[in-house]
Amino acid sequence: MGAIEEVYADLDTDVSEEEFREAVEQKVEQMGGLADEETAAMLIAHELNEGEVDTVADIEPGMDEVKFLAKVVSIGELRTFERDGEDEDGRVVNVEAADETGTVRLAFWDEQAASVAEGQLEEGQVLRIAGRPKDGYNGLEVSVDKAEPDEDAEIDVDLGEGSTVDALTMGQSDVNVRGIVLETDAIRTFDRDDGTEGKVSNFLLGDETGRVRVTMWDDRADRATELEPGTAVEVVDGYVREREGDLELHVGDHGAVDEIDETVEFTPEADAIDAVEMDQVVDLAGVVRSADPKRTFDRDDGSEGQVRNIRVQDDTGDIRVALWGEKADKEIAPGDEVFVADAEIQDGWQDDLEASAGWQSTVVVLDENTGAGSAAPSPGGASGDDGGSGGSESAGLDAFTDEGGEGGGSGSESSAGGAAASADGGAAAAAAEEVEFTGTVVQTGDPVILDDGQETMQVETEAALTLGQEVTARGAMVDDRLDADDVF
Numbered sequence: 001m002g003a004i005e006e007v008y009a010d011l012d013t014d015v016s017e018e019e020f021r022e023a024v025e026q027k028v029e030q031m032g033g034l035a036d037e038e039t040a041a042m043l044i045a046h047e048l049n050e051g052e053v054d055t056v057a058d059i060e061p062g063m064d065e066v067k068f069l070a071k072v073v074s075i076g077e078l079r080t081f082e083r084d085g086e087d088e089d090g091r092v093v094n095v096e097a098a099d100e101t102g103t104v105r106l107a108f109w110d111e112q113a114a115s116v117a118e119g120q121l122e123e124g125q126v127l128r129i130a131g132r133p134k135d136g137y138n139g140l141e142v143s144v145d146k147a148e149p150d151e152d153a154e155i156d157v158d159l160g161e162g163s164t165v166d167a168l169t170m171g172q173s174d175v176n177v178r179g180i181v182l183e184t185d186a187i188r189t190f191d192r193d194d195g196t197e198g199k200v201s202n203f204l205l206g207d208e209t210g211r212v213r214v215t216m217w218d219d220r221a222d223r224a225t226e227l228e229p230g231t232a233v234e235v236v237d238g239y240v241r242e243r244e245g246d247l248e249l250h251v252g253d254h255g256a257v258d259e260i261d262e263t264v265e266f267t268p269e270a271d272a273i274d275a276v277e278m279d280q281v282v283d284l285a286g287v288v289r290s291a292d293p294k295r296t297f298d299r300d301d302g303s304e305g306q307v308r309n310i311r312v313q314d315d316t317g318d319i320r321v322a323l324w325g326e327k328a329d330k331e332i333a334p335g336d337e338v339f340v341a342d343a344e345i346q347d348g349w350q351d352d353l354e355a356s357a358g359w360q361s362t363v364v365v366l367d368e369n370t371g372a373g374s375a376a377p378s379p380g381g382a383s384g385d386d387g388g389s390g391g392s393e394s395a396g397l398d399a400f401t402d403e404g405g406e407g408g409g410s411g412s413e414s415s416a417g418g419a420a421a422s423a424d425g426g427a428a429a430a431a432a433e434e435v436e437f438t439g440t441v442v443q444t445g446d447p448v449i450l451d452d453g454q455e456t457m458q459v460e461t462e463a464a465l466t467l468g469q470e471v472t473a474r475g476a477m478v479d480d481r482l483d484a485d486d487v488f
Contacts, residue, residue, distance in 0.1 A: 003038035007045050020044065057101035057169070059142065061135040066142065070097035070104065071155040072125045074174055078117035093117055096174045097127065098157045103172040105141045106131070112144060126153045140170070166209035168247050173239040177249065179207040180264040181231045182339075182364045184224050186326075203227055204341070204362050205235065205249070206266035211341065211362075214238070216251045223257050229364070232264045233257050268339045268366075274316035276345050276353060284321070284340040284355060285366075286314035289442045290451040294328045311456070312338060312355075313443070320354040327363050334442035334451050335467045337366040437482055438472040441465045447481060448473075463487040 008020050015023075020041075027040035035043070053059055053068045076094040083090045093113040095106040106129065108116050115121070128150045131142040163177050182204040190198050198217070201224035205214050214235060216223055227233065237255040241248050251257060270285035294308040308328035310321050321340055323330065332338060340355065341362040348354035357363055437457045439450030444465055447458040450473065459473045461484040475484040 003036075004041045007038070007041040010045070055101040056097075056099045056104050059104060059133050059140060061133050061140060063133050065130065065145075066133055067128070067130045068099075069126060069128055069150060069153050069155065070099050070106075071157045072096075072121060072123050072127060073098050073103065073157065075116065075121060075123060076174075078113055091117075094173075095121065097129070099155050100157065102169040103175075105136065105173050106147070107136075107141055107143045108147070109143065112147075121147075126150050126155050128153070164209040165205070165207050165212045168212060168240050168249065170240055170242050170247060173237075175238045175240060175249065176234060176236055177205065177207070177212075177238065178232070178234045178260060178262075178264060179205040179212075180266050181227050181229055181233055182206045182211065182266065183229055183362050184227050187221050187224055201225075204364070205233070206264075206268070208265045208267060211266070211268065212247060212249050214249045214251060214257070215241075216257065218253070220251045220253075220255065220257070223251075227257070232260050232262055234260050268341070268364075270314070270339065272316040273312070273314050273319050276319070276355070278345055278347065278353060280345045281342055282345060282355070284312055284314070284319070284343060286312040286318070286338065287443070288332055288334050288336045288338055289313050289318060289449055290334055290456045291332055310338075312340065320348055320352070322354060322356050323363060324356065324358045327357055327361070330363055330365070332363075332365060334440055339364045339366055434474065434476055435482065436472055436474045439470070441467055441469045441471065443467075457482055459484050459487070461487050 004021055004024055005017070008017050023044045024037060024040045027044055028035060028037060031040065053066050056068060056070055059066050059068065072095060074096040076096075078091060078093050080089040080091050091110050091113040093108045093116045095108060095116065097104055097106050126149065127147045129142065129144060130146040131144040133140065133142045135141070163172070163175050165177065165179065168175065168177070184203040185201055187199055187201045190200065192198050199221040200218075201216050201221040203214050203216075203224055205212055235249055235251060235255065235257055238249045238251050239255075241250055268283065268285050271280075271282040273284060273286065276282050276284075289311045291311075292309045294306055296304055296306045299305055306325065306328045308323045310323065310332055311318055312321050321343065323332075339362075340357055341364075343355035343357045343361050345353050346356050437450055437452070437459070439452035439457060441448060442451045442456070443449035444467060447460055448463075448465055450457045450459055450471065457473070458481040460475075460478075460481050461473065463471075463484070465471060465487070471487050473482050473484040474486045474488075475482050477483070
């Protein structure tokens, strides 16, 4: 076996041996005798291997050329367009291809596009592709220079199945995902560089694997006003983009959001409350122990803001959550199970941490109407002396300053006034030999926790109580708990 044959035998290429030999001979001639056949063969082999990637996930827009294997998942329609300065229209067909690591859009042009449209490409085929990657309008796209079927290669990708939230990857397009609407936002308008007005809206979609924010553009943005939390939907022909490190599913002119008649479960994954740390952005799930009235305040620019504080408890502890802006209007009551996504942990009153839920956060009440699985512990799941009841835990806004704002208010500013007022009430009760406290049961078990709308009280009692029941407890204060002799 000669040098050229030996080098060619080690290559993994779709170039024939005859084409390889011709390229080697041309290289020898170009170098004017500075390289023998073996050296020229190795140079050609290096050029052929350049751009070879192992998986779709390895493809990046900045690469000059890539070569890879992928399975055809779906084939789009032939589209024509006018080229500047040319009489003949251009033609393109977009093909969705994938391997086990991700999905990529392939753009076939002109004669290749016509061949694809004529049926010379089929779903399920594995292709050996060479092309030029770029960051296209719908994410990662490869403009195909050459694509040939590889009948021996196998790629484990199922066809005709919708994706799940946890399977979304950057650059995917023509994505179908079924889920449940958890929360919707208002439509927002913006001015484009060409002077036209654009529209955008968002909603949060959840399935059994996770959650993702869905962004709808222009005509599709109006769909947000038609969706209610708890509605099961399918996002059709979406594409995946990245925003501030998180993946988003976008719906443009070719996409849709359709209601479906089926049950979709959503079971959120949440951080343990006792494990959160300062400046973290976390997801919380638990039972609402108390809910303060909404407060309004004036910003430096003269506009009016609003905030409402609730206290959320899981199996590990409890934390105050400040709901800013429109989130303060949500109907949330003691005993509700809630999921708070993307909340920022800040300093609260008396060095306690609190969670701030601003515009970038999501607050979902979990009940049978959302189709969501229970994410919160039973109301009696967490107890103990650090359970955070008693007067000092009620939040307020009396000490709020202008430095706060929607989603950005200081925890200490947003809650100090109400907490101080509650502490005064707690101290007065402790000073009495016997006290009475009337409120709604927001936690059963040991201890029972009552909430009167202004403060909460831990109550030691053997009485059988239910969530939402309004009772009066009478007894002596012991270590900031009411040791009840009577509950009626």
